[in-house]
Amino acid sequence: MSIPSFGVGTFRLTGQTVIDSVRNALDVGYRAVDTAQIYGNEAEVGQAIAQSGVQRADLFLTTKIWTDNYAGNKLAPSLRASLEKLRTDYVDLTLIHWPAPGNGVELGETMAALAEAKALGLTRQIGISNFNIALTKEAIAMVGKGEIATNQIELSPYLQNRKLTAFLKEQGITVTSYMTLAYGKVLKDPVLAAIAAKHDATVAQVALAWALQLGYAVIPSSTRRENLASNLLARDLALDADDMARIAALERNGREVDPQGLAPEWD
Ligand SMILES: NC(=O)c1ccc[n+]([C@@H]2O[C@H](COP(=O)([O-])OP(=O)(O)OC[C@H]3O[C@@H](n4cnc5c(N)ncnc54)[C@H](OP(=O)(O)O)[C@@H]3O)[C@@H](O)[C@H]2O)c1
Numbered sequence: 001m002s003i004p005s006f007g008v009g010t011f012r013l014t015g016q017t018v019i020d021s022v023r024n025a026l027d028v029g030y031r032a033v034d035t036a037q038i039y040g041n042e043a044e045v046g047q048a049i050a051q052s053g054v055q056r057a058d059l060f061l062t063t064k065i066w067t068d069n070y071a072g073n074k075l076a077p078s079l080r081a082s083l084e085k086l087r088t089d090y091v092d093l094t095l096i097h098w099p100a101p102g103n104g105v106e107l108g109e110t111m112a113a114l115a116e117a118k119a120l121g122l123t124r125q126i127g128i129s130n131f132n133i134a135l136t137k138e139a140i141a142m143v144g145k146g147e148i149a150t151n152q153i154e155l156s157p158y159l160q161n162r163k164l165t166a167f168l169k170e171q172g173i174t175v176t177s178y179m180t181l182a183y184g185k186v187l188k189d190p191v192l193a194a195i196a197a198k199h200d201a202t203v204a205q206v207a208l209a210w211a212l213q214l215g216y217a218v219i220p221s222s223t224r225r226e227n228l229a230s231n232l233l234a235r236d237l238a239l240d241a242d243d244m245a246r247i248a249a250l251e252r253n254g255r256e257v258d259p260q261g262l263a264p265e266w267d
Helices: 015-028 042-052 075-086 107-119 133-143 162-170 182-188 190-199 203-213 225-236 241-248
Strands: 032-034 060-065 091-096 123-129 148-154 174-178
Touching: 015 032, 015 042, 015 225, 042 060, 042 075, 060 075, 075 091, 075 107, 091 107, 091 148, 107 123, 107 133, 123 133, 133 148, 133 162, 148 162, 162 174, 182 190, 182 203, 190 203, 190 241, 203 225, 203 241
Parallel strands: 032 060, 060 091, 091 123, 123 148, 148 174
Antiparallel strands: none
16 A cells, blocks of 8 residues: 555635546546545546546545544544545545644544544545644554554645654655645745756746655646646656755745644644
């Protein structure tokens, strides 16, 4: 079991926009799709997949449990509802979307329900998202070492999360970088632009190749077929040690997503 290194994200995309985005992504070669209960687009993602003709066995589907469904008696039923929308009888990966400290449900109860959903065959792998080191340690203690496939976290050249990623590496937990492009912000960066020019690549490809070369999985989203296709080519871009060092120096704690009540105390 492992996490595909390249998938397509679907945050903010709804209706025909998400149907077109997922159809285009599958068409140009993506085989992993990231959605979430809170995105309100699981049914459209399911529709796009059904229309694409790509076989279920060739796809890697990730969804995320929303905070309303963290109680022991709610998690599996909510995941079954997600499966129905996605038109499948299992997802490949299910994540706890945010730690949401103080939402009234103990982390132990949620993690036990997530492990149970896996035992029931509703999901092949389980993981966490937006967890800091302390909470990741708690989650490991609750479900066992080796059970947590990934921690999906905000990570871009402007927010490199070095402490957390070092810890996750040590634990054998794959890092999934979300918003690797900082929702477009890094695309204007002059250092990344210079590296892109040197390799005859796009700035987006440079940011994605940087994350891939550090061993992270990426899930960039796009509403444009040409961007979806060119982003995927980041897999063929080899950055050299000098490029990697110059990108490392871009760290600026540039966090884009920090919702009150959901986020932990960041490392
Ligand atoms: N776990 C979590 O809490 C969490 C939070 C946020 C996101 N996520 C996941 O991570 C995925 C990625 O994050 P994101 O979609 O927010 O941001 P992102 O991938 O960093 O950036 C997407 C933005 O970049 C643009 N873009 C993409 N490729 C481009 C290219 N080659 N050239 C120019 N612009 C380009 C897109 O515009 P165009 O449409 O015009 O191409 C879009 O506006 C999400 O879709 C979601 O699945 C997870």
